[in-house]
Amino acid sequence: MDWIGRLLRSRRAGEESLAWHRSGLDAAPAIGVTSPDFRDDTPIPKRNAGRPIGENVSSALQWSGVPPTAQELVLIVEDADVPFSRPIVHAIARLAPDLTGLAEGDLEAGGAHGEGRGSFDRPGYHGPRPIPGHGPHHYVFQLFALDRPIPGDSTLRPRTIMAAMSGHVLARGRLTGTYER
DSSP states (O other): OHHHHHHTTTOOOOGGGSGGGSTTOOOOOOOEEEOSSOOTTEEOOGGGSOTTTSOOOOOOEEEEOOOTTOOEEEEEEEETTSSSSSOEEEEEEEEOTTOOEEOTTTTSTTSSSOOOBOTTSSBSOOOOOOOTTSOOEEEEEEEEEESSOOSSOTTOOHHHHHHHHTTOEEEEEEEEEEEOO
């Protein structure tokens, strides 16, 4: 299987294709995002990787600096290094603006915050499972504070949520974890 990863090594969605760089989603990166499980730009623990590699448990996250006028937070977790034209969304969640973090496992399907549907068309968190031999993948946890709630229910698709966020971002922050097989 490693030979497939090595063959596709030069193909990557790229940093510029993340939600962070979408038109209308820009704002001063005033929100600090951290995790007790990993530091920025360091490996995500194997426990947080997708099955059967890990236990598919979402990492704990904390943040600060959300503007008091925020009406909703949106967390988008994307893999910028997949060999496709755009990143894979590993989790997406609409959150109350007064939250200051998530406990480990909070993004699980059926959990308090695991309702959004990512690229796998299933709710919840889907941990790292990069192609063996493809090199390190960067999983970017992007938190956006919005000036209004997104209309619609929690099952909206990532593209729909990002379109609804456009022009309504007050502040944002990010944390990047890596994973390689």
